[in-house]
Amino acid sequence: MDSLKKIHQFLNEHCRLPSYQLWESxxxxxxxxxxxxxxxxxxxxxxxxxxxxxxxxxxxxxxxxHYPSHSTIVLRxxxxxxxxxxDQEHLTLLVDLYYFQLMLEKEKHxxxxxxxxxxxxxxxxxxxxxxxxxxxxxxxxxxxxxxxxLWLYAGELNKLIPKAWxxxxxxxxxKMRMNIGEGIIGKTFQTNQSIRLTSxxxxxxxxxxxxxxxxxxxxxxxxxxxxxxxxxxxIKVEENSLCVLIVYQHGKTSLLTNEDQHLLESFSDQVSIxxxxxxxxxxxxxxxxxxxxxxxxxxxxxxxxxQSKGLKFIVNELYKLINKPLMIFDFFEDQLFFxxxxxxxxxxxxxxxxxxxxxxxxFHSLMVSGQEKLIYIYPxxxxxxxxxxxxxxxxxxxxxxxxxxxxxxxxxxxxxEMIRRHSLTESYYQETQDLFMDFLECNDNxxxxxxxxxxxxxxxxxxxxxxxxxxxxxxxxxxxxxxxxLISLIKQHFHSYTPIIFGYRNKITMLCQFSNPSEKKYxxxxxxxxxxxxxxxxxxxxxxxxxxxxxxxxxxxKSYTEADRAxxxxxxxxxxxxxxxxxxxxxxxxxxxxxxxxNAFINEVFLPLQSENDQNLMLEQTLLIYMENxxxxxxxxxxxxxxxxxxxxxxxxxxxxxHISLTDTEDILKLQLAxxxxxxxxxxxG
Numbered sequence: 018m019d020s021l022k023k024i025h026q027f028l029n030e031h032c033r034l035p036s037y038q039l040w041e042s043x044x045x046x047x048x049x050x051x052x053x054x055x056x057x058x059x060x061x062x063x064x065x066x067x068x069x070x071x072x073x074x075x076x077x078x079x080x081x082x083h084y085p086s087h088s089t090i091v092l093r094x095x096x097x098x099x100x101x102x103x104d105q106e107h108l109t110l111l112v113d114l115y116y117f118q119l120m121l122e123k124e125k126h127x128x129x130x131x132x133x134x135x136x137x138x139x140x141x142x143x144x145x146x147x148x149x150x151x152x153x154x155x156x157x158x159x160x161x162x163x164x165x166x167l168w169l170y171a172g173e174l175n176k177l178i179p180k181a182w183x184x185x186x187x188x189x190x191x192k193m194r195m196n197i198g199e200g201i202i203g204k205t206f207q208t209n210q211s212i213r214l215t216s217x218x219x220x221x222x223x224x225x226x227x228x229x230x231x232x233x234x235x236x237x238x239x240x241x242x243x244x245x246x247x248x249x250x251x252i253k254v255e256e257n258s259l260c261v262l263i264v265y266q267h268g269k270t271s272l273l274t275n276e277d278q279h280l281l282e283s284f285s286d287q288v289s290i291x292x293x294x295x296x297x298x299x300x301x302x303x304x305x306x307x308x309x310x311x312x313x314x315x316x317x318x319x320x321x322x323x324q325s326k327g328l329k330f331i332v333n334e335l336y337k338l339i340n341k342p343l344m345i346f347d348f349f350e351d352q353l354f355f356x357x358x359x360x361x362x363x364x365x366x367x368x369x370x371x372x373x374x375x376x377x378x379x380f381h382s383l384m385v386s387g388q389e390k391l392i393y394i395y396p397x398x399x400x401x402x403x404x405x406x407x408x409x410x411x412x413x414x415x416x417x418x419x420x421x422x423x424x425x426x427x428x429x430x431x432x433x434e435m436i437r438r439h440s441l442t443e444s445y446y447q448e449t450q451d452l453f454m455d456f457l458e459c460n461d462n463x464x465x466x467x468x469x470x471x472x473x474x475x476x477x478x479x480x481x482x483x484x485x486x487x488x489x490x491x492x493x494x495x496x497x498x499x500x501x502x503l504i505s506l507i508k509q510h511f512h513s514y515t516p517i518i519f520g521y522r523n524k525i526t527m528l529c530q531f532s533n534p535s536e537k538k539y540x541x542x543x544x545x546x547x548x549x550x551x552x553x554x555x556x557x558x559x560x561x562x563x564x565x566x567x568x569x570x571x572x573x574x575k576s577y578t579e580a581d582r583a584x585x586x587x588x589x590x591x592x593x594x595x596x597x598x599x600x601x602x603x604x605x606x607x608x609x610x611x612x613x614x615x616n617a618f619i620n621e622v623f624l625p626l627q628s629e630n631d632q633n634l635m636l637e638q639t640l641l642i643y644m645e646n647x648x649x650x651x652x653x654x655x656x657x658x659x660x661x662x663x664x665x666x667x668x669x670x671x672x673x674x675x676h677i678s679l680t681d682t683e684d685i686l687k688l689q690l691a692x693x694x695x696x697x698x699x700x701x702x703g
Contacts, residue, residue, distance in 0.1 A: 020115035045087030045272035162264035200227035399432040446519035478530035558593035622691035
């Protein structure tokens, strides 16, 4: 027998009440009739009394049983008499039992509703519908709440916006944008703590920080004249607020309790778990989809690679996948491949310098035809060497993760294609080197002419050989690739002037041909420009040795030897830049002499003239100035600020010390040579 039947039996059989009714009010809501016995069912329900326990009317009496959460049970019975104290106590126990059963049923209902709600929202993927469902389920477990709004933080706006509402607000509420810390909603989000307010005055006070614009939108969306209490709780994901759920209660008295607040907090905690799980699930779906797409993209690029149709074909296929203007820059061939059309005529030097150091993808601003464009640079790196890059024009400022994945996959295929091209180029250089060296060693004029034609040499032009040395790098592969890059630059500037050009390690060999001196000047000036540009890009100095020009084919061997000796001269002097063999002058006689031998020759002349005596030290200076001024006594004395007789005495002393004669032709030649080397090539070491 349930508690209501026990109450009915007790009142009917034990108390013998002729007529009675039992009313209940839960959470401050209107009274509902739960038991009636021979009573006028049209009677008005009781009024809520906060303190009274017994009220006597002319037609009946009312006994009030008050419970937490604004719940009240009222026994209405005919007649003016109260129940005896023992009956009153027994009835109280029966009513309490009924109330506790109600609470158990309520807790069971709430628990089931929470489980049902969490299950519902856990399987929803549409965020807007998910938030609406959250709000509906929240109000279902808080009967006193009349209205609710769920606010979502929009990171792109850094504001809270209403995403779901029920119980009354109009579409006007959609116009609201709450700052962090603004009003009750903004404060709940900022502090990550729930708020319960139980008076209209407190609600107005906490809402005072709202902007006038938001206040107007809120008042236009709903009338809050009968507002009595609110509860605002944050919904967190990983301890960070994601949403704010606020519920409103209208009426004559405040009905939202601490219990309701705790219940709503518990609900929000469960919702946060569901949201987190939903986010993880969606992230997993996205990640899984990306993996599937990655495999598809990989298969696509493998097919492209197997077709071996070159970089132009690859760039066109890449454009089909990301649908953004892009370009592949082959750094070592100095070639640009565009799709769908050309949008950059030349890569600026500052960007080229950036490319040589670029190891990670990055965004970069670039001026194109006077307009600043945002581009995404993805370096193409193989064997730890930058081969080139992919440049994507970002018109809308957005590059999706899928686009980045496509570029990542494409870079591997492109690097393989570049390595393949590089290997073919290296094989070509090796073959060209073998043919050219065979040409240089040929002594038969007929065969020499045949070989020249095979190599593309114009037998009617003048020819000279230029050798270029680039600085060695600790990474041999990088040195080799830089040599290829330099060859590409030279070919671009004067392809028709260089029938033969190849590289081996850090050495580049060029056979140049021209019809007149102006073409030779043009060639050398452009080489100087390339040398300057190279130093800017790589912070490295080139050595260029230039042989003499000859028309005869059999003299190309001589030009090659001269270019090699010019390089040797630069190396011996520790110099960089261009050196024409014809400009070396007398120094060419000493290029292949060891420094020790030259120093010994210089010291043989000048060491005997040195002593701790300042006067004797002047002998060294006197000899240098005397020889520099063509052995003219008057001019030499004038430059030394001495009398000419003093000069003669010094010259006599030099003759005695060195055991020579300044009238002997061979001795004079020896002194002239020693002075030249002493002053221009090898300063005396002492």
